[in-house]
Amino acid sequence: MIQTPVEVLFQTFNETTRLLVNELECTYLEALAETGENIFQDDIRQENISEMTKKRLEKYYRDLVKMNYSAEDIRKAFQLACLKGMRENVQPNHQMTPDSIGIFLSYLINKFIGAKKTFTLLDPAIGTGNLVTTIMNYLPNHTIDAYGVDVDDVLIRLAYVSANLQEHPLQLDCQDSLEPLFIDPVDVVVCDLPVGYYPNDIRAAEYELKAASGHSYAHHLFIEKSCLHTVDGGYLFFVIPNGLFESPEAMKLHTYMKKHMHIQALLQLPESMFKNKQAAKSILVLQKQKEGVKPPKEVLLVNLPSLSNKLQMETIMAKIDIWFRENKAR
Known part of the structure; x- marks a missing residue:
């Protein structure tokens, strides 16, 4: 065989x-x-x-x-x-983003950045680098200067080796992403958000999205940190838990987003991709505010079918194309 x-x-x-x-x-x-x-x-x-x-x-x-x-x-x-x-080596926090999500994100990035063929990209929770290198492989006509940060030294080493073997330029830092980063603001942030509590209350106190009491949500702090490291008018693509806006701190998160960013799209991933309904995720697309840049007339809201269902996906893609024609030409 x-x-x-x-x-x-x-x-x-x-x-x-x-x-x-x-x-x-x-x-x-x-x-x-x-x-x-x-x-x-x-x-x-x-x-x-x-x-x-x-x-x-x-x-x-x-x-x-x-x-x-x-x-x-x-x-x-x-x-x-x-x-x-x-x-x-059972590591519950080390879960790789499925290929289909990386491929779909590359499609979305291409749609949102439009004619821009050279851009900078940051993943503040890069893990083994699989999400970033998927995007780089599926955007072969773009020049991408990519940066990745992760606190886990083994995962960063794997990301380094993987990028080298694929001949992708990728600058990596092994550190806590919520500490100060020596990376200039980028055009695009992508991140499969690490979900949970952030144990460093002293560092969390520096963020607008810190919890009123107790540990802060790491995923909220990652959104704020990512916004700080995005250029005005740049885009942020997050893989988020479906319950992101249902937590006790959700109102504070919503207020922060409204203050600093425009919500562009929320695309719910098919539940069949995940072990159970509680683990299901969505893709949230944000644009950092910039003078002269208006929010979309309406947010793109999509419930994605199985990504392997060609017919249903073509229908969704057509809907997305119409939204871009009506909202991104403004």
Whole structure:
């Protein structure tokens, strides 16, 4: 049976990672970053491994070089290996954004930025970089200067390796995104919002969206931080929990948005994408206010069908096109 390029790549990532897990006595994700770095550098960089393991790694890497792979093949295979590692080391906060959401976001970004072919992009909770590299792969005719921030050093390393293997320019910082960032405001922010409480009350006190008492919502603070790092007139694309506007702090969030941004669109993702109704999410599109930029006549509100249902998706796309003609030509 002939394997697809993604299957061949995944097998190589998986087998070489397994070899390094045993030799280095580290986690699967740590070993995956190591093998990815070896492939990118075309060199085995681990010194304390046996000759037998070194020879086996060399054979896997040699066989890999003989084939040509697209950036999208590499991204998908690396993502599968990341998912495997996350399942082995149960990390509930490390959930990768589904491919279909990344692809749909690239479509939305293209629609909202219009003729702009060069832009800057920030993901303040970049994780393994899968969402950002999906967008970069699906906007091949754009020049994107991308930035990513995450507090988890293993995930940042995986994002670094993945971007290198796909040959994408991506500047990464390993830090708490709610601390001061040394990144200039960008044209576009994308973020699958981390949902939960932010434990650092002293830092949270600096934000307008801090809680009146107790810990603040991290997802609210991420929205405010993202707004601060967006240029006037720039766009913000958030993957949000459906209950975002139903929490005790929702009124404060709504007031903040009204003060600083225009709500452009709210697109509810199909519940079939998620394990249960409580986990369901939507895409929220905001535009930072700018002198001379008016809000849309009406917010684009869409309940998305299954993204694999071609006929229903074509109907929705037609509706979105009409909205753009009526609202974005203003």
